[in-house]
Structures are given as C-alpha cells and as structure tokens.
Amino acid sequence: MDPRLFLADLEAKPESLRRLAATLADGDVWHGLPDPVDRVLLLGMGSSRYAAEMAALRLRAAGVDAIAEYASAAATCPPGPRTLVVAISASGTSQETLDAADRYQGSGRLVALTNAPDSPLADVADLVVPMHAGAETGGVACRTFQHTLVLLLDLAARLSTRTAAADLGRPDVAGLARRAADASEDLLARRDEWLTAADALLDGPHGVHALAPVERLSSAMQSALMVREGPRRPAVGCETGDWSHVDVYLTKTLDYRALLFPGSRYDAPALDWLRQRRSTVLAVGAEVAGAAAVIRYHGDDDPGVRLLTETLVAELVAARWWSRS
Known part of the structure; x- marks a missing residue:
C-alpha cells in the first residue's frame, strides 16, 4: 500500500469511468444471465457489500426479491433454480466470498463480479462480469x-425492466x-479550493x-473505510435517520466531526442535534445551513x-493524511 499511488488511482477515476461507460454503451455486460430470476442474492465483504446493499435496496423498490448478504x-x-447469486470481489480472492461461492457452484446461477477475470472466484462462476x-x-x-456501484446499477436496471413495476x-x-466522470474531474480539478479546508475541518482528535x-449509505461506509x-x-459511517438513534450520543462527549452527505428526509x-452540541459539519453536494x-x-443535483462521486472527498482527504503519516 502506497499513499502516492493511491492518489494516482484517485486521479485516474474520470478516465476509468469513461472507459466503463463506453463498455456499457457498446453492449450488455450482463449478457448470459438466466431468465427468469425470482430472487437475487448479492454476496461480498467490505466495500463490495456496501455497494451490494445499495443495489439490493433499488431492486426491492422495483419489485425484485433481492438481498445483500455478508459473504x-x-x-x-439456499441455492435454487431461479435464484441468481452475484459474488463480488475486486481481487477475486476474498476468502469469505470464495467460501460462500462454493455453496452455489454448479447451480448454473453463480455470477462473479470481479476486477480479476482470471481469479479463483472467476474460475468457479458460471458467468464472469469484469469491473x-x-x-x-x-x-x-x-x-x-x-x-462496482456502476455495474450493480446496470444490473438493477436490467432486472427491474422485467418487472411490472418498471414501465x-x-x-x-x-x-x-x-x-459522474465529469463530476469527479471537477472535484479533482478544483481540489486546491476545498481540500485544505476539508482537511482542517475533519482533522479532529x-x-x-x-x-x-439509506439510498447512499455506501458513501458513508466507504468514506469511513478510506480513513481507516x-x-x-x-x-x-451511519445512516442519517438511524444516526439520531445510535450515534447522536457521541456529540455530547467528543469533538465530533461530521462528514454529511445530504439528501435524507431526516x-x-x-x-x-449537531448544532445544539456545537459539532463540526462538512457538507458535500448540497447547501446546508450551519x-x-x-x-x-x-x-x-443528481442523486445518481x-x-x-461523493466518496472522492473523503478519499482525497485520506490520501493527504496518509501521505503526512
């Protein structure tokens, strides 16, 4: 792990996203999925599971029986003839995901979503979707x-159009x-305008x-993971509505530094509470009073x-902190 190379990976986001967009525009990356599908099971660990939770929520909202599960x-x-299993691992070597995939191997419904098409996970899958x-x-x-987020959005769009709820x-x-590539490029190009302030505001004890x-909980979870x-x-990371039930208590005793991704009804x-307790709030993506x-x-202004895009703020702050340490 190297902070300089991590920063280079972040700076390559716009170009990488545009290449993925071109791939999606050229054809159906999910070609070969079984039909019909009665249930979708998304398996992963860490950031893979964060992305899976977002996709499962969208699928359920469209009338598709879907669950995101810790691998x-x-x-x-259980395996079933109409259960689609998507095992997610960037490296294709996550042991928990490999163990979970073993339970579904040979069912004809196991898909590997991975950045390593020649990995052990890809070897046991019926269909491989490269990241x-x-x-x-x-x-x-x-x-x-x-x-992973983009490709799962594409999967959700593909499966949702098969339901009566999607017209x-x-x-x-x-x-x-x-x-999103344009948005990432904008944040990167203007980082001198905002990164020093973000660093100072979030740099607490x-x-x-x-x-x-909840629809973008993956942003909070991934942002926290990047800092760790x-x-x-x-x-x-915490879901905004749930925050008032599980995390508010810390604002009374800590120098509380909140990275807020607005858009929740709550x-x-x-x-x-954050204002009453004089907590520090850095908001990303919308105006927030106070x-x-x-x-x-x-x-x-586009939730998608x-x-x-929004995790790039925490990623760049993390890259700066990492380089200093």
Whole structure:
C-alpha cells in the first residue's frame, strides 16, 4: 500500500469511468444471465457489500426479491433454480466470498463480479462480469468500488425492466457514469479550493463520522473505510435517520466531526442535534445551513451522480493524511 499511488488511482477515476461507460454503451455486460430470476442474492465483504446493499435496496423498490448478504454468513438463501447469486470481489480472492461461492457452484446461477477475470472466484462462476477498473496500484479499493456501484446499477436496471413495476424503460447507466466522470474531474480539478479546508475541518482528535441517506449509505461506509484503511484513523459511517438513534450520543462527549452527505428526509433532526452540541459539519453536494463548509461539484443535483462521486472527498482527504503519516 502506497499513499502516492493511491492518489494516482484517485486521479485516474474520470478516465476509468469513461472507459466503463463506453463498455456499457457498446453492449450488455450482463449478457448470459438466466431468465427468469425470482430472487437475487448479492454476496461480498467490505466495500463490495456496501455497494451490494445499495443495489439490493433499488431492486426491492422495483419489485425484485433481492438481498445483500455478508459473504461470511454461515447460512443464507439456499441455492435454487431461479435464484441468481452475484459474488463480488475486486481481487477475486476474498476468502469469505470464495467460501460462500462454493455453496452455489454448479447451480448454473453463480455470477462473479470481479476486477480479476482470471481469479479463483472467476474460475468457479458460471458467468464472469469484469469491473474494468484497471490495476489499483495504491492497494486500496477505490476505482473498483466506484465501478462496482456502476455495474450493480446496470444490473438493477436490467432486472427491474422485467418487472411490472418498471414501465419507463431501462435507465441510461452509461450516461450516468459519464456524468459522474465529469463530476469527479471537477472535484479533482478544483481540489486546491476545498481540500485544505476539508482537511482542517475533519482533522479532529476523535475521528470522522460520515452520515448518508439509506439510498447512499455506501458513501458513508466507504468514506469511513478510506480513513481507516489509508491513514489508519478512527472513522465510522451511519445512516442519517438511524444516526439520531445510535450515534447522536457521541456529540455530547467528543469533538465530533461530521462528514454529511445530504439528501435524507431526516437531515433536519440530525443537524439540529449537531448544532445544539456545537459539532463540526462538512457538507458535500448540497447547501446546508450551519455547516462549517459546503463542497459542491458539477452535477451534484443528481442523486445518481452523488452516489458515484461523493466518496472522492473523503478519499482525497485520506490520501493527504496518509501521505503526512
């Protein structure tokens, strides 16, 4: 793991996303999926599971029976002729995901979503979907996380159009990926305008606390993971509505530094407590009254662009902290 190479991986995000968008526009990367599918099981660990939770929620909202599960679970959905299993691992070597895949090998419904098409996970799958993220030389899953989100959005769009709940046609995920590339490029190009302030606001003695709406909870979880994995500082992610039930207590005793990704119906209660307790709030992607600073970027009025882009703020802060340590 190398902080300089991690930064280079982040700086390559726009170009990498545009290549993925071109791949999606050229054809169906999920070609070969079985039909019909009654249930979707998404398996993964770490950032793979964060992305899976987002996709499972979207699929359920579209009327598809879907669940995201820790690959380490001792027992979950049994194999079945109409259960689609998507095992997610950027390296294709995550032991928990390999163990879980073993339970579904030979069922004809096991898909590997991986950045390593020649990996052990790919070897046991019936269908392999490459992430097309390129080599992450910094040793941290950053582009692969972003590409996993895009590809799972594409899977959700594909399966949702098969249900009666979806009558508006298949969403343009390739177009969304291109807009997210533009947004990432904008944040990177203007980092001199916002990164020093973000660094100072989040650099407290008790870590970083990231909040996001349930639809984008992956942003809070991945942001916290980046702070833990690179600079090895304490950080946690929390769903904004749940925050008032499980994390608010810490604002009374800690120098609480909140990284807020707005958009939840329950932003107001959380912000009320944060103001009362004089906590520091850095908001990303929308204006927030009372925030110490707000970081805006191109296209941040689109929830899909936010989902694919907003973690770059924490990633760049983490890269800076890591390089200093």
